[in-house]
Amino acid sequence: MTGRTTQAAPAPFTAEDYAVRLKRAAQAAADAGLTGLLLTPGPDLLYLTGYAPVAITERITLLVVPVDGAPTMIVPKLERPDAEGSPGASVFRLADWSDGSDPYEATARLLEPGRYALSDSAWAMHLLGLQRQLPDTSYLSMTTALPMLRAIKDDDELSRLAAAGAAADEAYGEILKVGFAGRSETEIGNDLAALLRRFGHSQVDFTVVGSGPNGANPHHEMGDRIIEHGDMVVLDFGGLMHGYGSDTTRTVHVGEPTDEEREVHEIVRRAQQAGFETVRPGVECQEVDRAARAVIDEAGYGEYFIHRVGHGIGLTTHEPPYMVEGERQSMQPGMCFSIEPGIYLPDRFGVRIEDIVTVTAEGGRRLNRTPHAMAIVE
Known part of the structure; x- marks a missing residue:
């Protein structure tokens, strides 16, 4: 690497x-x-x-x-x-x-x-x-x-969050070059942690590597399961850089996916985009969750989206505001949070796509820029 x-x-x-x-x-x-x-x-x-x-x-x-x-x-x-x-x-x-x-x-x-x-x-x-x-x-x-005490980031904080997001993106770009099949989730997770540090993180907080049926557990992290050809693999990782957090998720596939796997991934991609398009000042935070959830509900997978769509990020990985039903706080420029819808099919596979987004005067800006399309790995 x-x-x-x-x-x-x-x-x-x-x-x-x-x-x-x-x-x-x-x-x-x-x-x-x-x-x-x-x-x-x-x-x-x-x-x-x-x-x-x-x-x-x-x-x-x-x-x-x-x-x-x-x-x-x-x-x-x-x-x-x-x-x-x-x-x-x-x-x-x-x-x-x-x-x-x-x-x-x-x-x-x-x-x-x-x-x-x-x-x-x-x-x-x-x-x-x-x-x-x-x-x-x-x-x-x-x-x-005072849930919004740290929620509005100034320019210096935003620059740190952007740098952390860019570093996580580079880590993802490099992990795609590493062979997955025949290696354990722990090995891939350790590679991700090393890449985060290589690209500037002082602290790695988590590396979720959920392969095959383990991907249906949103917080699986990583274990001894050997990744196989035909597995969907959820990669969720982040930590601290310059004191501020990164947190991104992409879902890759080892070899060619089935039509169903492609369909589920595409539904999650559209849900993530729908949530992002809702971001603008004055809109209640719960509307981000509603927009993403509506896409998954309409596709018939609503019961398999089992968590809120996002959380604030800054000095800690999870902090207010939360993108969840019932959160009436209006979005304001400088807020930073994740948008991470997912579908989790028990004992089969899971898919999640996550970006960190900041609110601007015009709408939303992604702090993660890696493609949302399903990456095929070896």
């Missing part, structure tokens, strides 16, 4: 970038009638401060973002030097607590009684500790309270 020289890494986000994000987050909290936001280690904290602590999370680290006033982060005393060296350290105050003291008492001193949105990834022990100290204060999950 050969590969190109990877592009230079983009410039890091600056303290000014984090200040703008924090100000916007505080305003969103105020608009939602909240007292503030509470961010524990995870993608929301990384997004707002650039800080990603690596220590054991049994020790509470919490960023308090009030609707009025300066943000304050409380950290374990032994981790204070790391927090002080984080990219956004100049845009928040620091407080600390020592082992042997009550971290929740120290944290509670930073909070006004009220109603807060709390990171989805917060440990239950931390939430219970805060509830013990502040029994009259209430908490909502961040996704429930």
Whole structure:
């Protein structure tokens, strides 16, 4: 396998970038009638401060973002030097607590009684500790309270997502040159992971290689099954590049497919296109799911499309907005999400086609550009 020289890494986000994000987050909290936001280690904290602590999370680290006033982060005393060296350290105050003291008492001193949105990834022990100290204060999950906190990407974020998508496309182009028949799913998955890294990914999050009947399981990943001539093979893979995610799916066939396999693949291709054509500002997210699902329903395969049509992507592979029935959020320029309809025939085969798409003022733009036609591999 050969590969190109990877592009230079983009410039890091600056303290000014984090200040703008924090100000916007505080305003969103105020608009939602909240007292503030509470961010524990995870993608929301990384997004707002650039800080990603690596220590054991049994020790509470919490960023308090009030609707009025300066943000304050409380950290374990032994981790204070790391927090002080984080990219956004100049845009928040620091407080600390020592082992042997009550971290929740120290944290509670930073909070006004009220109603807060709390990171989805917060440990239950931390939430219970805060509830013990502040029994009259209430908490909502961040996704429930502010689902769009990270959904609108700026130009720098979009460039990272586009680079990650292009790298995943190059990985797909190379994997088509590798022999499939007689090799295990794990071998193909390992090849894909190596290609993602070769083309610039710092982290590989998943490699779904579902051959033959395994393709009917959307999250099969990869196993020891030996791929055979005549198999349909679902390839779904992605990870992080420059801190932002890739996620793409193509379905290939080992040797010539049957008429039925061609038909099912074509239905999924048309469904994916129908979903894409729905993308434009002001349209509810659920309409993407509806458009793709209608194509599959009309073809008689509706019961075999068993998941939502898409999910947001950014610092994590799955995040709001979700392209699913009941999601009334309107699409806005800068949103990025997958469109990935599929048909899964139990004990036989599956087909899925997935692109990452961003909303523009004119409609949608694909961040994956590889052909949707079924590729024939050896």
